Amino acid sequence: MSSLLGFPNPVNEKAARTVAAVVAVTGAVILVTGWLWLLVPLAYGFVARVLTGPRLSPLGTVAMKVIAPRLGEPRLSPGPPKRFAQGIGAVLTTAAAIGGLALGWTTFALVLTGVLVVFATLESALGFCAGCYVFGHLMRLGVIPEETCAACNDIRLRQPA
Template sequence: MSLFAFPNPVNEYAARVTAGLVVLLALLTAAAGSVWGLLAIAAGFWLRLLFGPRISPLALLSVKVITPRLGKVKLVPGPPKRFAQGIGAFVSTASLLLYAAGAVPAAWTVLGILVVAASLEAFLGFCLGCAIFGLLQRRGLIPAEVCEACNDINLRRL
């Protein structure tokens, strides 16, 4: 297994639990006004993007502890989930950089966008990053061979 491997397929329930943990951490971070929380959120997204769930504390908690207790498995293609982690890494890093630059209200606004996207995944099972991936793939901006299984993904209405 490559160091930078990402699972394919992915258990959608594990992804949803991880997103729920991101929402919880983000809300606690905002309530505390914590730059350390912003750093932890951004680091977690980068770890999941680069290494999959093998190193990220939130993903490990989700994959190894919480999701097995749910007993549910629904396998979905991995590439859109990795793309979504990339968007999360970008947005959370932007929030952290805004905070560090002194643009604190903007940092919390950007974090709020992340909370909305993660909440859609966690509570409604709608992965915004996956929807964007599907749209980009249908427009030819992401080659079809990146995710052959995505040709059947239920995002054709976009």
């Protein structure tokens, strides 16, 4: 069971950005069509990626094993900030799915989906991970212990965008 759970460290940025692109497009489809049922597979994907990395996420698996290898050499970044960002996505999509589908709060669900689309687009198009940015600030404030991500504080391990 412990081999199933876990998150990759480091993470291939190319796979992460591929996942973000599909999330952004799916979110845009939800906003245009109102198909709130699509929030369920989105929420599942985020929860699966937080718990197991790409192992139980069909999108994560395809991004890591099929698409990213075709985009050239991997571009690695620390895993803990990406996992934190996936956790934020899990909270947003789960809240949107429950709010929109179970409680009938359509506007609430669409607003959360819009927020998700904005941040997934920033990640996929520009490589800016807002959750990673928040993670870094929480580390600097001491909310997240430094040992959670030693590589996050080592500027020599950072790769150029």
